[in-house]
Ligand code: DX5
C-alpha cells in the first residue's frame with residue numbers, strides 16, 4: 001500500500017556503521033528511520049542517547065522517529081529535540097505525567113508520539129488524543145529486536161483507529177513486523193510499520209539489495 005510508511009529500526013543495523021546503514025536503507029526504499037533509545041531501566045537493554053541521534057541526523061533524509069524507552073523521560077526531551085528528532089515518542093507507562101511529557105515534547109518543537117506496551121489499555125491515552133501526532137502500538141514487549149508479534153494487539157489497533165476518528169494521528173506498529181503480520185495491522189488501521197530484523201536480515205552496507213527486497217515484501 002502506498003500510504004503505508006516503512007520505518008526501519010536501526011536497532012537491527014550495524015552499530016559501527018549507522019551512517020552507511022541509514023543511507024543504504026533509504027536508497028532501498030525506507031520512508032522513515034526509527035531510532036530506539038533504551039536505558040537499561042525502563043527496558044533491560046541499553047542502546048544510545050541524544051549524542052548518537054545528533055550524529056546520525058545528517059544522514060537521515062526523511063523523518064527521524066525517536067522512540068524513547070527511558071524513565072524518567074522529561075529531563076531528556078530537550079536534548080533529543082535538539083538532536084534533530086522530528087517525532088519523539090515517549091511511553092505512557094514511563095511515569096505518572098504523560099500529559100506533561102507530551103506538552104514538553106511539543107514545547108521543544110518536535111511532534112509528539114505516545115507508545116503503549118502490550119498490557120496497556122487504549123483508555124490510558126484517551127485524554128491525550130488532541131495533543132499527539134502518533135500512537136506507537138508495541139506488538140512485542142520493548143527491549144529487544146527479533147521477538148515474536150503479539151496477536152492480541154491487532155484488536156488494540158482497531159480500537160485506537162476508531163478512537164482517533166478524523167484526527168491526523170499516525171498509528172505505528174513496533175515489534176515483530178514481517179510480511180505475514182504487516183497485512184494484519186494495516187487492515188486494522190495502522191499506517192506506519194517499524195521493522196528491524198525483517199528489514200536488515202540478509203543484507204549489509206556492502207550488499208544492500210536484500211534491504212530493498214525485504215522492504216517491498218512487508
Ligand atoms: C523493541 C523496539 C523495536 C525493535 C523492533 O523494543 O522498540 O523498534 O527494533 O525490532 P523487530 O522488528 O526485529 O521486532
Ligand code: ZN
Nearest residue numbers: 036067174194
Ligand atoms: Zn521502537
